[in-house]
Structure formats: C-alpha cells, structure tokens
Amino acid sequence: MTISFRDPDGRLLVIDDRVLRIVNKTGATNLNAFLASAVAKQFVAAGQLARTGLPGADSVRLLSEYLQRESGKVEAPEAVFEHERIAFPSYPYEWAPEMLYGAGRLTLDLAESALTEGFGLKDATPYNVLFRGPKPVFVDLLSFEMRDPRDPVWKPYAQFARAFLLPLLANKYFGLELKQLFLANRDGLEPEEVYGLCGITQKLRAPFLTLVSIPTWLGSKSGKDQTKIYRERRLGSAGQASYVLDLLFKRLRRQLKKAEPLGRRRSEWTDYVSFNKSHAPDYLAEKQAFVEDALSEFKPRNVLDVGCNTGYFSRIAARGGAGVVAIDQDPATVGELWREATASGLNILPLVLDLTRPSPSVGWRNGENLSFLARAQGAFDLVLMLAVIHHMLVCERVPLDEILSLALDLTTDLLIVEFVAPDDPMFQRLARGRDHLFKDLTNDAFRNACLRLFDVVLCRRLAGAHRWVYLLKKKKR
Amino acid sequence: MTLSVIFLYVFNQSDIHSLAFLYADPGSGALVWQLLVASFVGALFYIRSFIRKIAAKMSDRRSREQSDQQCGVDQAGSTTSNRNRLQ
Numbered sequence: 001m002t003i004s005f006r007d008p009d010g011r012l013l014v015i016d017d018r019v020l021r022i023v024n025k026t027g028a029t030n031l032n033a034f035l036a037s038a039v040a041k042q043f044v045a046a047g048q049l050a051r052t053g054l055p056g057a058d059s060v061r062l063l064s065e066y067l068q069r070e071s072g073k074v075e076a077p078e079a080v081f082e083h084e085r086i087a088f089p090s091y092p093y094e095w096a097p098e099m100l101y102g103a104g105r106l107t108l109d110l111a112e113s114a115l116t117e118g119f120g121l122k123d124a125t126p127y128n129v130l131f132r133g134p135k136p137v138f139v140d141l142l143s144f145e146m147r148d149p150r151d152p153v154w155k156p157y158a159q160f161a162r163a164f165l166l167p168l169l170a171n172k173y174f175g176l177e178l179k180q181l182f183l184a185n186r187d188g189l190e191p192e193e194v195y196g197l198c199g200i201t202q203k204l205r206a207p208f209l210t211l212v213s214i215p216t217w218l219g220s221k222s223g224k225d226q227t228k229i230y231r232e233r234r235l236g237s238a239g240q241a242s243y244v245l246d247l248l249f250k251r252l253r254r255q256l257k258k259a260e261p262l263g264r265r266r267s268e269w270t271d272y273v274s275f276n277k278s279h280a281p282d283y284l285a286e287k288q289a290f291v292e293d294a295l296s297e298f299k300p301r302n303v304l305d306v307g308c309n310t311g312y313f314s315r316i317a318a319r320g321g322a323g324v325v326a327i328d329q330d331p332a333t334v335g336e337l338w339r340e341a342t343a344s345g346l347n348i349l350p351l352v353l354d355l356t357r358p359s360p361s362v363g364w365r366n367g368e369n370l371s372f373l374a375r376a377q378g379a380f381d382l383v384l385m386l387a388v389i390h391h392m393l394v395c396e397r398v399p400l401d402e403i404l405s406l407a408l409d410l411t412t413d414l415l416i417v418e419f420v421a422p423d424d425p426m427f428q429r430l431a432r433g434r435d436h437l438f439k440d441l442t443n444d445a446f447r448n449a450c451l452r453l454f455d456v457v458l459c460r461r462l463a464g465a466h467r468w469v470y471l472l473k474k475k476k477r
Numbered sequence: 478m479t480l481s482v483i484f485l486y487v488f489n490q491s492d493i494h495s496l497a498f499l500y501a502d503p504g505s506g507a508l509v510w511q512l513l514v515a516s517f518v519g520a521l522f523y524i525r526s527f528i529r530k531i532a533a534k535m536s537d538r539r540s541r542e543q544s545d546q547q548c549g550v551d552q553a554g555s556t557t558s559n560r561n562r563l564q
Contacts, residue, residue: 152515157505218505229509235519238479243522244515442521442549 002074003368004228007122015066016057019083020217027142028042029077032363034144039113047132047236050139053080065198085136087302088325088351091369092126092163093182094359095259096335097171099136100178103129104164104256106136109445111154112249120147124156125163131349133323134341146294147454149238154248161211163188165252168259169207170194177331183362191215210251241374242376261335269309282463287315287386290460294471295320302412306355307388311348317384318346325380329354355388355406356396361387375409383411386469390420393438394430400441400449407418408453414473415454419446421466443468 004012013020035038035052045048055063059082077353094102105128111121121143128140166189171174174197181189187438195203195216203213235241263332269460291313304461309324318324319340326348328334334350341348351372353359358372358433385407392398407415420427422438443461446468450456454472461468 152519153504153511156501157511158507159501160505162502162504168504187502191504214508214510215504217506218509219504229505229512230503233512240519240522244518247518248511248514 004127004140005364007142011065013063014085014272016058017085018055018057018062019085020059020063020193021081021083021142022063022077023079023081025078028143030143031079031081033146034119034141036113037119039110039117039119040144042239043110043113043138045418047135047456048137049129049417050086050141051084051136052081052141053229055080079287081141083141084137086130086132086139087323089375090129090349090351090417091359092167093179094125094339094353095126095131095178096331096350096352097168097178098338099131099337100126101256101260104160104168105135106138106250107160107164108252108256110138111156115147115245118146118149119144120151120154121156122367124160126182133347133349136340143320148234150236150241151232152235152241152244153233157248157252158215159187160252161189161215162190164258165207165211165255166191166194168256168261169211170197171258172261173202175177179331182358186363186395192219200331207255208420211255232287247388257462263339264336269328269333280465283465283467286460286462287469288313290458290469290471291316291384291386291416292320294414295382298414300380300414302380304380305383305384305386307385307391308337309333310348311340311350313384313386314343314348314350315340315346317382318348322382324348326350327353327355356392356398363417373409378412380410381412382414382416383407385415385417387416387418387420387426387467390424390430392429393441394427399447401452404449404453408474411474414457414471417450417470417472418462419443419468421468424466433463 003014007027008341009030010023015024031052031131040231041048044051047214053226060080063077064151068421083194095103106129107121107124108196109122114121123140123143124144128138128143131137146395165177167178167181169184171178191212194208194212196214196426198208202208203360217433296316299320300317300322303314303322303324305311305314305326308314308328309330311326314324314337324347326334326337327338328350329352331352334352337348337350341350353372359369361367361369361374364370389400389403393400407417421443422428422431422435422441427438428435447456447459447470450470450472453475456470456475458471459468
C-alpha cells in the first residue's frame with residue numbers, strides 16, 4: 001500500500017510491516033550520497049533519523065510479488081531502500097503542540113546540519129516526522145538532495161512557516177486546536193488565513209509582522225510578473241550564501257521559540273490524579289498494586305492506555321519494559337505527559353485522541369493517513385481502560401457491549417478495565433440527573449457483559465469505592 | 478519593478494530556469510519576503526567583508542609602522558644615519 005507519492009523521485013510502500021522505498025536514478029544518487037555523509041550518520045546514531053539501508057532478501061521478494069500483483073508484470077525497480085519501522089505512526093492532528101514544536105526543532109537542526117555538507121531539504125512538513133516513544137524521528141530520507149552552495153534560498157521556508165510556525169502561533173495565541181487545523185488542511189495554515197485572526201496592533205508586532213502580515217501584503221500583489229520570483233538564484237560566493245542561510249536559520253529558531261507552547265497549562269483534567277491522591281489514597285494504591293501485579297505476571301510488550309490523563313499508569317507500564325501508547329482527549333494533559341516522558345526517557349507515546357471519535361482515515365482516497373483504529377489493529381497485547389468507560393457510557397451514550405467489543409478489537413490478549421458504578425460520586429457528576437438511564441448498570445451486569453467476550457482472570461473491588469477493577473483475557477476462539 | 482531592480486544588483490541571474498527540484502509549495506508572499514531579506518543580508522555580507530578588508534589593511538599598516546619603530550630603536554646609534562640616508 002503506497003504511503004507517500006508526492007515526491008517525483010520515489011514512493012514509499014509498507015508491505016507486511018516492511019517499509020520500502022522505490023526511487024529513480026536521481027533519488028538513488030541523492031539518497032546514497034546523503035546516507036554516506038557525516039550528518040546522516042550522526043543523526044541516525046542519535047536515533048533522530050530513520051535507519052536506512054539496502055533491503056533484505058525477504059523484502060525484495062515481497063516487493064516483487066506486490067509489484068507483480070499491482071501492475072501484472074514482472075519489473076525490477078530502479079533502486080530500493082528499506083527503512084526501519086517506527087512502531088506506531090502518528091500524525092500532526094494527534095499531537096500535542098509540544099510535539100509539533102519538537103518535530104519543528106528536529107527539522108531545523110537537520111536542515112542546518114545538512115547544509116554544512118552541501119545537502120538541502122526539499123520539504124519541511126510534519127509528516128516527515130514520526131515518534132519513537134516520545135522522541136521525534138525524521139523518516140523521509142528522500143527529502144535530502146545535493147544543492148548548489150551558492151544558492152541563498154531555503155526552498156521549504158514557506159512550507160515550514162505554514163506547517164509548523166503558523167499552526168503553533170494560532171494554537172498559542174488564538175486557541176486553535178491542532179486537531180481541527182490539520183484534519184482540515186494537509187499543509188497547515190496560509191499566512192492569509194491567520195491574518196484575519198490578528199488584532200490591529202498584533203499585525204504590526206513580532207512574530208506576526210514577518211510571518212503573517214508581510215507575506216500577506218506581498219502576496220496580494222497580483223502582477224503579470226509574478227512568475228519571475230520563482231527563478232533559481234545564485235550569489236557571488238558560497239560564503240555569502242551560507243551567511244544568508246545562517247541568519248535565516250537563526251531567525252527561524254527565534255520564531256519557533258516564540259511559538260513554543262507554554263508549559264504547565266491548566267485544564268480541568270490536569271489535577272485529576274493529585275486530587276485522587278489526596279482524597280482517596282487507599283483507592284489509588286490498591287489500583288496501582290492490581291495493575292503492577294498484572295504487568296509483572298504477563299509482561300506485555302505493547303500497552304495502550306486509554307484515558308491516560310497524567311500518565312500515572314502509563315509510567316508504571318513503561319517502567320515494566322513495555323512500549324506504551326497513551327491517549328487522552330485533553331491536549332494540555334497530553335502535552336504535560338510528553339514533556340515528562342521526554343525528560344525521563346520512558347517509552348511512552350502520548351496522543352490527543354478521543355476513543356469515541358478517533359482520527360479517521362484522511363487524505364487521498366481516505367487512504368493516505370489511516371485511521372487510529374486501523375493502526376491499532378494487532379498493535380497492543382494489553383489495553384488499560386481505567387476510570388474511563390463511565391465517560392463513554394454517560395457522556396457519549398455508547399452502549400456497554402459496544403465498548404467491550406471495541407476493546408476486544410484493540411487488544412490481542414489482555415484488557416484491564418475499571419467499572420465505576422452509578423452510585424459513585426464521579427459518575428453522578430457526569431450523569432447530571434440522568435441516573436434513571438443506568439439503573440440496570442450493576443457490577444453483576446457488567447461482569448456478565450464481559451463474560452460474553454472475555455475470560456475474567458481477576459477481579460477486585462477497590463477499597464471504600466463503588467469501583468471494581470477487572471483483568472480480562474480474550475477468549476480462545 | 479523595484480523588486481527586480483533589487484534582485485538584479487545582488488543575485489546572479491545567469492542561471493535562469495524554474496525551481497527544478499522543488500515540489501513543495503514555495504508560497505508567493507513568503508518567497509518574496511525571503512528573497513528581499515536574502516538580498517538585504519547578501520548586501521550586508523559584502524559591506525561586512527569590505528569593512529573587514531579595510532580593518533585588516535589598517536592593522537597591517539599599524540603593525541608595519543610598529544615594527545619599523547622597533548627596528549629604529551634597536552639599532553640605537555644608527556637611527557640618525559638611516560634618516561640621513563633616506564634624505
């Protein structure tokens with residue numbers, strides 16, 4: 001299945017979990033030259049650039065079978081490269097703003113380092129970056145090309161502004177969520193789109209003046225000579241060009257820094273766990289012990305934490321050696337969790353996702369960026385749904401059987417789920433008087449619903465609460 | 478019009494062909510702004526290297542004068558005779 005096709009020099013395919021890139025002669029020359037460079041080796045060693053090499057024998061066979069099926073004839077492609085597979089792909093509309101910032105920083109670092117060895121970046125889009133746990137990794141190796149050292153223009157400048165700087169600014173100053181922005185527009189925001197949001201004095205102040213106002217004013221000059229600006233340009237000396245580019249990157253870093261999301265943003269969810277810690281410490285301790293026992297007994301490799309909030313349980317799972325994907329619909333908590341995971345080095349990939357309305361498949365023919373559920377298929381052997389299903393039952397009115405059926409699809413083996421009974425104060429707070437809808441939702445009813453799809457391995461009522469936590473295992477078919 | 482005049486001074490336009498390997502949208506307003514800044518900074522670079530050359534020449538001349546004076550002081554007795562010879 002073709003993942004990327006916009007670059008004229010090649011395309012990317014994923015066949016059976018192998019990531020293969022078919023390139024033409026130009027692409028192969030550029031890619032080989034770049035892979036041999038010191039900057040590529042340095043960034044690969046630091047885990048910031050995807051490892052790339054020649055494909056193994058299995059991969060070659062799979063590829064030729066695929067191509068034969070696709071085109072009906074046996075053809076040997078010009079050149080093929082294989083990339084390391086990043087465990088869980090994610091997209092900018094699922095990232096917290098902090099993560100978009102991190103991806104932007106990596107893009108600038110790579111672009112600037114590559115220039116010192118005569119390589120340029122062809123494009124600057126956040127789709128070039130995936131996350132390995134919390135760490136950004138640049139994966140689009142075909143973006144690098146050899147360039148003329150006297151060229152003073154960084155071609156992806158406008159795209160970098162559209163895809164990183166302007167969305168971050170719009171998020172920071174106007175509260176636009178990355179989710180709305182990137183689901184609607186593949187390429188980010190045009191300066192003209194942000195222009196209308198700015199106040200009069202804002203338009204004249206940094207960073208909006210140079211990123212929004214001036215490009216808008218200059219762009220609207222619709223003259224017949226407009227095409228002249230797209231010509232290639234060269235300066236007198238390489239030193240002069242590198243001086244120009246040096247200052248450009250310094251400016252871009254300053255602008256990116258200005259667009260950096262503020263830390264410690266407060267929302268109604270950021271203090272949720274600390275509230276529990278102070279008001280019901282026994283409850284939390286028992287729940288923690290239950291989860292830890294399950295993790296140490298079954299040692300799952302890949303864990304999905306649904307409604308992770310501050311990541312209290314994601315951290316426990318990650319410390320046990322699992323790779324964790326942690327999802328929550330609040331960008332502030334996801335951003336905070338990302339900062340902590342980056343600082344502590346734990347293998348946690350936090351994403352902004354509402355499981356009742358997960359990312360759809362978007363892009364060309366709704367096949368370019370697959371939905372969250374499609375990516376999650378077969379990816380997790382343990383799913384955590386702690387203190388979350390009552391939100392889905394009450395707020396989204398999803399039937400219990402549907403929730404458990406989704407959980408069955410998400411996990412390949414185990415599920416830890418917390419049942420919150422209707423008499424629980426939190427449940428009542430969410431229900432806002434709609435208790436009559438849930439009079440049949442008892443612990444026994446819940447248990448029976450689980451038994452239709454899972455085997456109950458363990459169940460415990462949590463101290464002093466109307467809450468039960470279950471460890472369930474998929475039934476052997 | 479004024480834009481092309483600015484560009485002409487700084488940019489060597491002998492290689493005239495379209496941005497051949499570009500496929501991401503370069504923007505229009507953003508590109509013009511980048512080119513304007515690049516030409517301004519490029520000109521700045523010329524001025525800076527010009528100033529540096531002058532500064533280098535001046536420090537060169539100064540160090541030569543200093544070393545001449547040193548020579549004069551070292552050969553204590555013969556300074557006057559040197560001067561006489563130059564005259």
